Amino acid sequence: MLQVENLYAGYGSSEVLTGTTLQVKRGSVVALIGANGAGKTTTMRAISGMIRPTQGRVLLDGKPVQGASASQIAKLGLAHSPEGRKVFGPLSVEDNLLLGAYAHLPLFFGYKGKAATELAKVYALFPRLNERKKQAAGTLSGGEQQMLAIGRALMANPKVILLDEPSMGLAPVIVQEVFSIICKLKEAGVTLLLVEQFAKSALEIADYAYVMERGRIAVEGTPAELNQNERVIAAYLG
Amino acid sequence: MNLDILAQMVVSGALMGLIYALIAYGFQLTYATSKSINFGQGELVMLSAFFSLTLLNLGAPYWLMVPGGLLFGAVMGLIVERACVRLSLEQKSEGWILLTIIFGLLGFSSAENIWGRDDRPFPSPISADALNFFGISITGLEIAVALGVFLIMSIIELFKRKTLLGKAFEAVSADRDAAELMGISATKTIMLSYGLSGMVAAMAGILISPITTVGPTMASALILKAFSVAVVAGLDSGFGVVIIGIFLGALESLTSFYLGSGWREAPGLILLIMALAVRPNGVFGKANIRKV
Amino acid sequence: MIKRILLLRGTEILCLLLLASIPFAIDNAYVLGLLTLLTIYGILLIGLDVTVGYLGQVNLAQAAFLGLGAYAGALSVSLLGLDMLGALGVSMLTGLLLGALLAFPALRLEGPQFALATLSFSALSTTVLNEWESLTGGAQGLSLTRPALFGHAFNAPGFYWLCLILLALVWMAMRNLLASQWGRAFEALRDSPIATDAMGVSTFRHKVAGFAFGSSLGGLAGGLYAFNFQYLQPQSFTYDLMVILLLGVVLGGRKSLWGAFFGAALIVLLPNLLSNRLLFELISATGLLLAIIAGGRGWLKKTTPAFQALAPIIAMSLLVTGGYLVENTENWRKAIFALMLFAVVVGLPDGIMGFAARYLTRLFRIAPATLAKPSNLTDVLPLSPSDDQVLLELKNLTRYFGGVKAVDGISMSIQKGHVHGLIGPNGSGKSTAVNVISGLYAPTSGEILLLGHPLPHGSLFKVARSGVSRTFQNLQLFGELSALNNVMLALKDAYRIPLPMVMLGLAKKEDHRAQADALALLNLVGLKEQANVHARDLTYGAQRFLEIARALACKPELLILDEPAAGLAHPDAAKLVLIIKAIRQRGITTILIEHHMNIVSELCDVVTVIDGGRVIAQGTANEVKRDPIVIQAYLGVADDEPVIASS
CATH class of the missing domain: 1.20.1270 (Substrate Binding Domain Of Dnak; Chain:A; Domain 2)
Incomplete structure (x- = not known):
């Protein structure tokens, strides 16, 4: 579904990605793990078009999308829930969700009706969002904001979801809740690329995983293989 | 001191203040999406007024002139965005300040040469006769100003709150990157905001012209006060502009009554400098956190 | 070197002589009028260029300062009976004082707000000039006679020469100023006000001074303008003139004396060219x-x-x-x-x-x-002996952003001479902690003590002055300055000569010494050969190293390195380790925020691990690496699972 080939990207004169290659098969959950600063978030940003790759290809469903703008790539069916959640603070929870489906809805009227099924699905997955649908997203707790960010990404019925550090800055109890939701998504057959700091938890969920070091993939394999691999821990704690 | 005269001054000043508020609202629209404003907005007000007057002179009925003028304003707003703003924003520079000033200069000079330097009357179907409310006389034109201001501001606010496109507009101002990830094009949203802002400026021109007459310099004093209102209220504060606009309009009309009409510009200017010194983000604005 | 002086200074002198001799060759009142106006606008635009070019702000008040200076000069002649020198002094002082007055509120602002404030100021001054009829004659205008200088009355060519001499003096003063620490500070605070403050150079002081200085030149030009035309009207100094002045500076070229002069020539000649x-x-x-x-x-x-x-x-x-x-x-x-x-x-x-x-x-x-010979590094950064003293102590430090507890009660102490590692997962609060220490944010509560004395809260500048300097995770270099000037700007205690002497060109020796010291620091990080390269043109790795050299130029008691290895390729990372080792050898205490554990292990004497805004572990690098709590923070292993020890 998603193929990344030999990707180079960075910020200004600093090249962060130096030839990243990975792929995410339809219906699978793939984890991208590695130490801080290894280039996980940059990989995500380069895939979704938030930064322009300098070299390499990104194929979404077989079609090259590298070089397109983030909004174009989003319309092609890629949802990216960014690091730090980035919900639209002043807007209500429901508006945040509706905007998640922006590319597929009429711009003026009747958009709510058209999004009703998706909205119901997301509310079923996150009852708490339903309770607070009128509340401004900025007033939610960190965990609720994370759920909103995931829900927002689901609204577009995307081909692939990129989920960047869903557990960042959350209390342990909430982290577990977030992971159980990711499990549910997996059961529902959502294709997911997950960047996660908590490597162990990510490996429990994932079908396949890549370990990044210094801007490229150092090790890859099934979770079972990687759990045995000392380099995984080395990647984190040197 | 005659209380009636005082009340009269305050009310008619406040009604003028609504025009400042409307133009300031136009600044807020573009500031929300792009953190930029059009320094040539006054010329946009004036050009739209001239264009509308020309429509009327060509025989267009009043109901056709208004949308025609608004459309003209919107197109001009789009031109400003394309020619003066987009490149600087892409380069993350503040070149747009200079470029929009230049645009204003070009617009001013063009108006001077196309329509002449003289002030011209702007006919209006609404009577200029005064109506009396509790001893305060208000002209039909002034009521039209108030209604027009609230009408267009309500329509735009409704658009922002009720349509998905409007919500996208708010999303871009809340978090541009995240909005892009939803498939919302920030560039198009900024264009939209400049189009709307131009439309608002045109509305201000059409509303004020029957009162002040139309001429190349008609907006030069107006725009300074609109700047004051926008900055004092805060460039991201929503309806704060209405309150500050009314306040400033009233204050200024009192000043000109007690100190002489030459001083009427002074309170707005002093207010602006003071507001900037005390609360750089405006009375109703939010403080921002520095990031490294 | 000689060629350089010959060409640069030669052109200036040649141009001056040429301008001075024109009245001898052409006896034409009109031409003389244009030339006089050219010199006056030259002074005016040089002043405007300080804000528009060097400070990088759109200043819409210079026409107002011209007008205010003109009226002040005229009135001081007609009311106070001052002579030329006194009146010009009053004009200049008017510009200086009003400029400073406007600068205090306005310079806290950036970009559009600054432009608006100056725009309002000009509109306000036009209003005052128009309405204060008893003093200014209002819209009717004000006539005056040109005063004498020491009893010498000026004819037209004489006045032109006076203007020309003043232009030459302003030119020289400006050149000296721009070549000094002041010029560097102007450019630095445009590129990164945060870094300027963090290097112990007050952005506020330099902004106000720069703006006031530029305005004083506006006032001086105003005085000359008044004595040239001998008739003043408020309408001459409005927004229209301001836009034309901006045209002059921008068309001529910002950040250049020649550009300002060329712009002035354009403004003077354009009406003639158009006709x-x-x-x-x-x-x-x-x-x-x-x-x-x-x-x-x-x-x-x-x-x-x-x-x-x-x-x-x-x-x-x-x-x-x-x-x-x-x-x-x-x-x-x-x-x-x-x-x-x-x-x-x-x-x-x-x-x-x-x-x-x-x-x-x-x-x-x-x-x-050509550059100075680098000083001896020990003279720049004396070796300080490490003892067991505690250098920095944090007591229950907190910083909340709304409901987010970014730093939630950190207490720790850092020993003198140590390289102290600060690690933790993303979003754990490390960066916020050092941002609070270095004064970018004020703490919500808690104490920060440096050698037992409390550090100032919430002011980068004051903290930097107290002996703490830092680098930034996202580079904050002064891109338009050369590598050398980046370091020279930050050099502590190197510039003592007061402003008037600087303008007279008496700061050259001091600057030369500073240059030698800065080169020694550049040498330490291996950038001596690139001293003249603009910071923005350096490679990414070199930019990181330059930030370290710049921070060292503050001669800090405590150096904070915020993720210096982020984005570095492997050879550069190795070089970084060597640089930090060299810094440690000099006995400078360092806080190192770093994600690369091998670098932390190699360099740090003590490592503190932060998670959720609190300290969760402290010890040597090897100790914390084995700490189950740390491993859990990093890997998210559930409590009951066996912990896999690292190799």
């Missing part, structure tokens, strides 16, 4: 040709975006076709200004002189000035 049809057509055609050549070249080489290449061509085409269509070009003066200005701002952001200077430098092969 002559043939000349106008010639100019617009040349403009179009230039736009096509420059735009076409840039577009083909893909160095300029399509819009940037195309817009000037469209603007100039409009000018050319417009020239054929309209009858009277003078009526369209402002539109013509606008189109030319638009083309220059978009297509030639450095202005005409900026463009020419680059070209001429290459043509004459003018080499950069």
Whole structure:
């Protein structure tokens, strides 16, 4: 579904990605793990078009999308829930969700009706969002904001979801809740690329995983293989 | 001191203040999406007024002139965005300040040469006769100003709150990157905001012209006060502009009554400098956190 | 070196002599009038360039300062009976004081708000000049006679020479100022106000001083303006003039004395050029040709975006076709200004002189000035013995952002001479903690003690002055300054000579010594050979190292390195380790925030691990690496699972 080939990207004169290659098969959950600063978030940003790759290809469903703008790539069916959640603070929870489906809805009227099924699905997955649908997203707790960010990404019925550090800055109890939701998504057959700091938890969920070091993939394999691999821990704690 | 005269001054000043508020609202629209404003907005007000007057002179009925003028304003707003703003924003520079000033200069000079330097009357179907409310006389034109201001501001606010496109507009101002990830094009949203802002400026021109007459310099004093209102209220504060606009309009009309009409510009200017010194983000604005 | 002085100074002197001798050659009152105006506008634009060019702010108040200076000069003659010198002094002082008064509130603002504040100020001053009729004569205008200087009355050429001499003096003072620490500070605070404060150079002081100085030149020009025309009207100093002045600076070229002079010449001559049809057509055609050549070249080489290449061509085409269509070009003066200005701002952001200077430098092969011999490093950074003293102590430090507890009660102490590692997962609060220590944010509660004394809260500048300096996770270099100037700016206690002496050119020796010291620091990080390269043109790794050298120039008690290895390629990371080792050898205490554990292990004496805004572990690198709590924070292992020890 998603193929990344030999990707180079960075910020200004600093090249962060130096030839990243990975792929995410339809219906699978793939984890991208590695130490801080290894280039996980940059990989995500380069895939979704938030930064322009300098070299390499990104194929979404077989079609090259590298070089397109983030909004174009989003319309092609890629949802990216960014690091730090980035919900639209002043807007209500429901508006945040509706905007998640922006590319597929009429711009003026009747958009709510058209999004009703998706909205119901997301509310079923996150009852708490339903309770607070009128509340401004900025007033939610960190965990609720994370759920909103995931829900927002689901609204577009995307081909692939990129989920960047869903557990960042959350209390342990909430982290577990977030992971159980990711499990549910997996059961529902959502294709997911997950960047996660908590490597162990990510490996429990994932079908396949890549370990990044210094801007490229150092090790890859099934979770079972990687759990045995000392380099995984080395990647984190040197 | 005659209380009636005082009340009269305050009310008619406040009604003028609504025009400042409307133009300031136009600044807020573009500031929300792009953190930029059009320094040539006054010329946009004036050009739209001239264009509308020309429509009327060509025989267009009043109901056709208004949308025609608004459309003209919107197109001009789009031109400003394309020619003066987009490149600087892409380069993350503040070149747009200079470029929009230049645009204003070009617009001013063009108006001077196309329509002449003289002030011209702007006919209006609404009577200029005064109506009396509790001893305060208000002209039909002034009521039209108030209604027009609230009408267009309500329509735009409704658009922002009720349509998905409007919500996208708010999303871009809340978090541009995240909005892009939803498939919302920030560039198009900024264009939209400049189009709307131009439309608002045109509305201000059409509303004020029957009162002040139309001429190349008609907006030069107006725009300074609109700047004051926008900055004092805060460039991201929503309806704060209405309150500050009314306040400033009233204050200024009192000043000109007690100190002489030459001083009427002074309170707005002093207010602006003071507001900037005390609360750089405006009375109703939010403080921002520095990031490294 | 000699060639450089000869060419640069020679041109200036030649130009001055040429200008001075014109009245001998041409006896024409009109030409003399233009020349006098040229010198006055020259002074005015040099002043305007301080804010627009060096401080990088759109200043719309310079026309107002011209007017205020003019009225102040005129009134001090008619009311106080001062002579030329006194009156010009009053004009200048008026500009200086009002400039400072406006600067205090206005310079806290950035970009559009600053432009608006200055715009309001000019409108306000026009109102005052118009309405204070008892003093200014209002719209009727004010007539005056030109005062004498020490009993010597001026005729027209005499007054011109006076103006020319003043221009030359302003030119020299400005050149000296810009070559000094002041000039560096002006440019630095435009590129990164945060880093300027963090290097212990007050942005506020330099901004206010720069703006007030520029305004005082506006006032001086105003005085000369008054004595030149001997008649003043408030309408002469409005927004229209301001826009034309901006045109002069931008068209001539920002950040350049020659640019300001060239801009002044343009402003003076343009009305004459426009009134002559043939000349106008010639100019617009040349403009179009230039736009096509420059735009076409840039577009083909893909160095300029399509819009940037195309817009000037469209603007100039409009000018050319417009020239054929309209009858009277003078009526369209402002539109013509606008189109030319638009083309220059978009297509030639450095202005005409900026463009020419680059070209001429290459043509004459003018080499950069030779540099001083580096000082001995020990003289710059004396070795400080490490003892068991506690250098920095944090007591229950917190910082909340709304409901987010970014730092939630950190207590720790850092020993003198140590390299103290600060690690933790993303979002754990490390960066916020050092941002609080270094004064970017004020703490919500808690104490920060440096050698037992509390550090100032919430002021980068004050904390830097107290002996804490830092680098930034996202680079905050002064891109437009050379590597050398980046370090020289931050050099602590190197500049003691007061401003007036600096303007007289008496700070050269001091600057030379500072240069030698800065070169020693550049040498330490291996950048001595790139001293003259603009910081923005350095490679990414070199930029990281330059930030370290710059932070060292503050001669800190405590150095904070915020993720210095982020984004570094492997050879550069190895070099970084060597640099930090060298710093440790000099006994400088360092806080190192770093994600690369191998670097932390290699360098740090003690490591503190932070998670959720609190300290969760402390010890040597090897100890914390084995700490189950740390491993859980990093890997998210559930409590009951066995912990896999690292190799």
